[in-house]
Amino acid sequence: DNMLNGNLKLALQKNGRLTEKSLNLLKSCDIDIEEYSARLIVTARNYNLDILLLRDDDIPEYVMDGVADIGIVGEDVLYEKKANVDVVRKLGYGKCKLSLAIPESQTLEDLSELNGKRIATSFPNILKSYLTQNNINATVVEISGSVEIAPSLGVADYICDLVSTGNTLKFNKLKKSFDIFSSQAVLIANKNIENDPDKKSQLDNLLVRIDSALTARKSKYLMMNAPKNSLEKIESIIPSLKSPTILPLADPEMVAVHAVIPTSKFWEIYKDLKEAGASGILLLPIENMIV
Ligand code: ATP
Ligand code: MG
Numbered sequence: 363d364n365m366l367n368g369n370l371k372l373a374l375q376k377n378g379r380l381t382e383k384s385l386n387l388l389k390s391c392d393i394d395i396e397e398y399s400a401r402l403i404v405t406a407r408n409y410n411l412d413i414l415l416l417r418d419d420d421i422p423e424y425v426m427d428g429v430a431d432i433g434i435v436g437e438d439v440l441y442e443k444k445a446n447v448d449v450v451r452k453l454g455y456g457k458c459k460l461s462l463a464i465p466e467s468q469t470l471e472d473l474s475e476l477n478g479k480r481i482a483t484s485f486p487n488i489l490k491s492y493l494t495q496n497n498i499n500a501t502v503v504e505i506s507g508s509v510e511i512a513p514s515l516g517v518a519d520y521i522c523d524l525v526s527t528g529n530t531l532k533f534n535k536l537k538k539s540f541d542i543f544s545s546q547a548v549l550i551a552n553k554n555i556e557n558d559p560d561k562k563s564q565l566d567n568l569l570v571r572i573d574s575a576l577t578a579r580k581s582k583y584l585m586m587n588a589p590k591n592s593l594e595k596i597e598s599i600i601p602s603l604k605s606p607t608i609l610p611l612a613d614p615e616m617v618a619v620h621a622v623i624p625t626s627k628f629w630e631i632y633k634d635l636k637e638a639g640a641s642g643i644l645l646l647p648i649e650n651m652i653v
Contacts, residue, residue, distance in 0.1 A: 369412045370564040373424050373433035376415035380547050383455045384434045391571035428552050438545040442485045447550040456547035461525045463536040470539045476500045482512035483522040492542050510534040574650045582625045583646040592639040599634045601627045
C-alpha cells in the first residue's frame with residue numbers, strides 16, 4: 363500500500379558514501395526520516411515523501427522505469443548506467459574523480475601512448491566514451507571490484523578507477539596519471555514527471571526546500587560593530603549580494619553591520635575588516651535562504 367499513497371518516491375543509496383549526506387540534505391529541508399536500518403521503504407514523518415533505500419547501481423534504472431520518481435546518485439554511476447533521466451540539480455557533495463593510474467615505474471607523457479594498451483575499470487562506458495572522444499584505440503577490461511590489482515595480475519597495463527587518497531594505488535605500486543571524469547551527487551528525475559501535474563508540483567515544492575538548503579550552505583550571516591566614520595570603507599570590503607543592513611547602537615558613534623556573504627570569502631576579508639575598525643565580528647550559519 364506504501365507504493366500507492368500518491369507520495370513522491372525518492373531513491374537513496376541504502377548504505378554507502380552518499381547515504382548520510384543525502385539524509386542530512388533532507389534534514390536541512392526540514393524533512394524527518396524515521397529510523398530506517400532494516401527497511402526498504404520509509405515514509406517521511408512530516409512530508410509526503412517515500413524513501414526507497416537501494417544499492418546505488420540500481421538507482422538510475424529505478425528512476426528511469428518510474429519505480430521511484432526521483433533519486434540521488436553519483437554522476438559516475440549515472441553516466442555509467444546511461445539511464446535516460448533528467449538531471450534536476452547538482453548537489454555539491456559526494457565529489458570524487460575517476461582517474462587513470464599507471465605502474466609507479468612507468469611514465470605517460472601523451473594521451474596517444476594509451477593506444478594499444480589494456481585498461482582495467484569498473485566504469486567501462488565512461489572510459490570507452492573518453493577514449494572515443496580522444497581518438498584512442500585501447501582495450502577496456504571490465505572488472506567489477508579491486509581494479510587496482512589488475513596490472514600486477516597481468517590482466518591490464520593501466521587502470522581507470524575512483525581515486526580518493528591514493529593509498530590504495532600506492533599499496534599496489536601504482537600512481538595517478540590524470541583525471542578522466544569528475545563526479546558529484548545529483549538529483550535525478552523520471553522523464554514523465556514533466557507530464558504529471560501532481561508529481562510535478564510535489565517535485566517543485568521539494569526543490570524550493572532543496573535550493574534553499576543548498577544556497578544556505580554556501581552563505582553565512584556576518585555581523586560586526588563599526589565606527590560610523592569607517593562605514594564606507596567596511597561596506598566596500600563586504601562581498602555581499604545586497605547592500606548590508608546598518609543598525610544604530612547605543613553609542614552614537616558606532617553602528618552594527620549585518621550582511622549575507624559567501625562562506626568562502628570570510629577568511630579573505632576578516633583582516634581587512636578589523637583593520638578598517640570593525641569589532642565583535644560574528645559569522646553565523648544560515649539554515650535556510652529563499653532567494
Ligand atoms: P552500493 O552498495 O550502494 O552499490 P558502492 O560501494 O557501489 O555502494 P560507494 O562506495 O558507497 O558505492 O560510493 C557511492 C558514490 O559515492 C560513488 O558512486 C561516487 O559517486 C561517490 N564517491 C566515491 N568515492 C568517493 C569519495 N572518496 N568521496 C566522496 N564521494 C565518493
Ligand atoms: Mg554500487
